[in-house]
Amino acid sequence: EIVLTQSPATLSLSPGESATLSCGASQSVSSNSLAWYQQKPGLAPRLLIYDASRRATGIPDRFSGSGSMRDFTLTISRLEPEDFAVYYCQQYGSSPPITFGQGTRLEIK
């Protein structure tokens, strides 16, 4: 089973700043099969990025994903008030189980 470790656990920033969220894998994620999700309180997660760097439909270009193998990054530039939420990474590259990171909480400073 691939374990995903996200850092930091909490990130405090102001609107207009940029956020860098990290996701480290215990083993190489094949085919860069890594996704990022945003979750707001009381709502289901929303897909932001898939295949490490491809934006999902309707996702603004201030969200970008990068990385490969065991190290992945979600960058959010020019933070908007609606971007403050919890973010999860997910790997789907190896045989089951699909696994998620424990989440990074992005909060307003």
Place this chain on the structure above:
Amino acid sequence: QVQLVQSGPEVKKPGASVRVSCQASGYTFTSFGISWVRQAPGQGLEWMGWISAHNGNTNYAQKLRGRVTMTTDTSTSTAYMELRSLRSDDTAVYYCTRGPVLLSDFDYWGQGTLVTVSS
């Protein structure tokens, strides 16, 4: 537009079973699979398993094997997740998600169903 609409909240006693439904619309149901993901209160996301709506093949998370069964009804485009021998640590919001194959990202999610296990 694609929608996954789940059944309502449930309260169950320890040892009981629960079945959550997920009705899909806006796409060809049998062209995709359904994964189930749960989230305990204040916790992260846990993948439970996947079922192909095309042929009914399933793959369950090892920790839930023997307690979980996923099925589909293609006549109503509905997926079901049954969890048996409920324990207090099964208290969670249960989500259905769409995934084309077993190993995939999840582009659409149901609204979630809160299952509370309490004596």
